[in-house]
Amino acid sequence: MTSTTSSASSTLPPPPPQWVIDLNTPTSSKPKSNSFPDPPGYTAAASSNKKSSAKDKAPAAARKQPSTEEMDTLKLKKAWEVALAPAKQLPMNAIGMYMTGNSLQIFSIFMVFTLFKTPLTAIVNIQQQFQRYETDGTKEKMLGLKIVYVLVNLAMVALGLYKVNAMGLLPNTRSDWLAWESERTPLERAFPVWEM
Known part of the structure; x- marks a missing residue:
């Protein structure tokens, strides 16, 4: 009889570890651990009172609506940020141009395409x-901002033109194979020795 009870107890699986039991039990408000004392001046009742009083005061202290002059000033500041945003991309694009080199590669061609497409799309x-x-209050000042925006984007296009020129794709020099100049006449003519 003892052999049957020992075989039955050996077939039972071992109990799960404590962490599995903790994960499977639903979360409940655990009592505060006494290992960490409260900081000086902290009381649980005072903190709950502060939270409730802050909620009560929030609707009472409504935020004052800004005047139209203040709104115009804020809109002008944001418009200046938009106008100068392409200028922040100029150094990054210049470094990218330097890193891609002047040879015809997919990266340099894509870089040049981006240098032309992005500013022209922005200007349009x-x-x-x-x-x-x-x-109505910012209409006169917006014209200056738009001019700055166009100039900064044109600087990006100029950077693209410089890159195209550095790659040798800009036809700024006269070339015989493109037939842009007349045939050159040599100053001296060299004759082989046996013709003399």
Whole structure:
């Protein structure tokens, strides 16, 4: 009889570890551990009172609406950030141009394509960029911002033109194979020795 009870107890699986039991039990409010004391001046009742009083005061202290002049000033600041944002990309693009080199590769061609496409698209869509910042009070100042925006984007196009020239793709020199110049007449003619 003892052999049957020992065989039955050996077939039972061992109990799971404590961490499995902790994961499977639903979370309940655990009592505060006494290993860490409260900081000086902390009481649980005072903190709950502060939270409830802050919630009560929040609706009472409503934020004052800004005046139209303040809103115009804020919109002009944001419009200046939009106008100068392409200038922040100039150093990154210049470093990228330097790193891709002047040979014809897929990376350098893609870089040149981006240097032309991005600023030209931005110039075409200039009205949509500044439309949300334009009010009756900021209309006169927006013209200057748009001019700065166009100039910064044209600087990006100039960077692209420089890269195209460095790659040798810009036809700025006269070349015989393109037939852009007349045939050159030599100053001296060399004759082989046996013709003399």
